[in-house]
Amino acid sequence: xxxxxxxxxxxxxxxxLRDLVATELRRLILDGTLPPGERLIEDRLAxxxxxxxxxxxxxxxxxxxxxxxxVTARRGSFVATLDASQAGDLFEVRLALEPLGxxxxxxxxxxxxxxxxxxxSRMKQILTDxxxxxxxxxxxxxxxxxxxxxxxxxxxxxxxxxxxMAIPMVKRGQWLLRQSAPLREPDAWSEHHWLIAAIxxxxxxxxxxxxxxxVLSVRGRIQPRLDGAGR
Amino acid sequence: xxxxxxxxxxxxxxxxLRDLVATELRRLILDGTLPPGERLIEDRLAxxxxxxxxxxxxxxxxxxxxxxxxVTARRGSFVATLDASQAGDLFEVRLALEPLGxxxxxxxxxxxxxxxxxxxSRMKQILTDxxxxxxxxxxxxxxxxxxxxxxxxxxxxxxxxxxxMAIPMVKRGQWLLRQSAPLREPDAWSEHHWLIAAIxxxxxxxxxxxxxxxVLSVRGRIQPRLDGAGR
DNA sequence: AGGTCACTGTTTGCATACAATAGACGAACT
DNA sequence: AGTTCGTCTATTGTATGCAAACAGTGACCT
Numbered sequence: 001x002x003x004x005x006x007x008x009x010x011x012x013x014x015x016x017l018r019d020l021v022a023t024e025l026r027r028l029i030l031d032g033t034l035p036p037g038e039r040l041i042e043d044r045l046a047x048x049x050x051x052x053x054x055x056x057x058x059x060x061x062x063x064x065x066x067x068x069x070x071v072t073a074r075r076g077s078f079v080a081t082l083d084a085s086q087a088g089d090l091f092e093v094r095l096a097l098e099p100l101g102x103x104x105x106x107x108x109x110x111x112x113x114x115x116x117x118x119x120x121s122r123m124k125q126i127l128t129d130x131x132x133x134x135x136x137x138x139x140x141x142x143x144x145x146x147x148x149x150x151x152x153x154x155x156x157x158x159x160x161x162x163x164x165m166a167i168p169m170v171k172r173g174q175w176l177l178r179q180s181a182p183l184r185e186p187d188a189w190s191e192h193h194w195l196i197a198a199i200x201x202x203x204x205x206x207x208x209x210x211x212x213x214x215v216l217s218v219r220g221r222i223q224p225r226l227d228g229a230g231r
Numbered sequence: 232x233x234x235x236x237x238x239x240x241x242x243x244x245x246x247x248l249r250d251l252v253a254t255e256l257r258r259l260i261l262d263g264t265l266p267p268g269e270r271l272i273e274d275r276l277a278x279x280x281x282x283x284x285x286x287x288x289x290x291x292x293x294x295x296x297x298x299x300x301x302v303t304a305r306r307g308s309f310v311a312t313l314d315a316s317q318a319g320d321l322f323e324v325r326l327a328l329e330p331l332g333x334x335x336x337x338x339x340x341x342x343x344x345x346x347x348x349x350x351x352s353r354m355k356q357i358l359t360d361x362x363x364x365x366x367x368x369x370x371x372x373x374x375x376x377x378x379x380x381x382x383x384x385x386x387x388x389x390x391x392x393x394x395x396m397a398i399p400m401v402k403r404g405q406w407l408l409r410q411s412a413p414l415r416e417p418d419a420w421s422e423h424h425w426l427i428a429a430i431x432x433x434x435x436x437x438x439x440x441x442x443x444x445x446v447l448s449v450r451g452r453i454q455p456r457l458d459g460a461g462r
Numbered sequence: 463a464g465g466t467c468a469c470t471g472t473t474t475g476c477a478t479a480c481a482a483t484a485g486a487c488g489a490a491c492t
Numbered sequence: 493a494g495t496t497c498g499t500c501t502a503t504t505g506t507a508t509g510c511a512a513a514c515a516g517t518g519a520c521c522t
Contacts, residue, residue: 015304016304016305016504016505016506017505017506018292018505019304041472041473041474042473042474043472043473043474051506051507052506052507052508053474053507053508054285054288054505054506054507054508055505055506055507057285057289057474057475058288058289058292061249061289061292061293061296062292062295062296064293065292065293065296065297066296067392067395073246073247073250073474073475074247074473074474074475074512074513074514075473075474075513075514075515076473076474076514086391086392089390089391089392089393090392092331092335092390092392092393093328093331093390093392093393093396096327096328096330096331097324097327097328099327100323100324100327104323159320159323159324160317160320161298161317161320161321161323161324162320162323162324164298165324165396165400169396247474247475247476248475248476249475249476272502272503272504273503273504274502274503274504282476282477283476283477283478284477284478284504285475285476285477285478286475286476286477288504288505304504304505305482305483305484305503305504305505306483306484306485306503306504307484307503307504
């Protein structure tokens with residue numbers, strides 16, 4: 001992390017190294033550079049990122065809490081593995097939280113319909129970008145856009161507790177998508193159109209149903225690719 | 232932590248200090264010794280617990296991820312505050328996850344009805360203990376028993392992702408209960424009887440409804456005590 | 463041949479030391 | 493009197509050093 005002026009190096013507005021490290025490790029895990037099961041050696045990471053082991057260790061605690069790492073005391077940290085069983089677990093939780101997020105977001109859309117809705121407009125922009133030039137983005141970029149869109153829904157709810165729980169969940173989902181990725185299929189994106197429209201309509205019931213439908217649909221698309229190691 | 236033989240000091244089977252510290256800090260927060268808003272000074276905690284700042288800092292990252300601490304870069308860590316708005320947020324999420332947990336637990340009960348169910352028997356034992364001698368426990372103990380019972384439901388599901396998300400949520404609920412505690416009311420406990428019976432019956436729909444009903448009931452009992460700072 | 467034991471390198475756990483920043487206090491200036 | 497600036501202290505951020513534990517290797521015994 002060498003003094004390359006980390007986006008506001010001096011003075012006041014710079015992030016602690018633990019946050020930069022956590023962000024970078026997340027990226028390396030999500031894009032597959034650090035594959036599932038890979039062992040993380042603190043010294044190597046420290047050297048790789050040009051920091052001491054201390055920020056590394058703190059970042060490891062954060063990523064552990066987010067579920068990206070499996071840590072065993074005195075035996076090291078490993079990139080978490082996501083087998084079919086765990087993917088099923090994830091979808092079961094997501095099937096509870098995504099409809100909730102959509103419902104609360106729709107309520108917000110209804111409450112604050114008069115003023116501008118930065119969340120919905122950004123969501124629509126992402127969707128437009130992807131659908132107008134679907135081939136101009138790499139898989140990683142597509143996954144990131146997908147994550148941003150779902151994160152926006154949760155952020156729109158204004159429920160800070162839901163946000164804290166759901167954002168890591170969405171990132172975990174991005175990871176899964178990245179590994180077995182149907183993000184190239186046009187259907188995968190057009191579905192979001194319905195979801196966003198439902199939220200924007202301000203009808204909580206409709207939005208909840210759309211959220212549920214969306215998760216079920218994604219699960220149905222991904223499940224077949226995960227067989228073999230069933231629960 | 233001075234060589235006071237910290238419960239398995241030598242050899243192999245001892246927890247890292249960060250875990251002991253995190254557990255202790257959680258306890259101090261939950262029992263009110265560290266009140267909401269309190270600033271945590273790393274040096275003081277280190278001296279108080281007899282360790283260096285390093286395990287303290289790692290524990291802080293963990294508790295931050297669990298939502299017990301609010302951390303601002305270079306300005307310190309503070310015990311999180313739970314106002315009425317945030318309590319509402321918590322209940323909204325809980326209203327999604329608790330029924331899910333009950334439903335999946337019931338499914339497990341049905342699947343594995345032949346062999347013994349350590350989870351349900353432990354739950355029933357807790358309930359019996361509380362109801363036979365309701366006055367013999369302190370508030371903190373009651374809160375801990377309540378937490379254990381709900382944690383058992385989630386653990387029973389076998390869904391590791393749900394467990395990872397829900398256990399901290401339950402603890403956060405314990406915190407709320409501890410602050411405005413209706414745990415002395417007999418109704419609060421008899422309700423759990425229905426919930427456990429529903430899970431044990433193996434009927435997912437019934438259990439889900441019981442879980443939902445329970446959360447709604449608790450919210451109804453707590454909500455009035457939180458007024459003033461509504462959303 | 464198989465298993466057990468000691469030995470050694472690697473890695474994690476913890477402590478200490480130093481650097482940098484935030485916030486408070488007070489002096490000087492207007 | 494109020495404001496601004498500098499200084500000083502408490503506290504967080506980061507680095508380094510050392511101890512303890514794990515994992516692999518090979519010798520030795522049975």
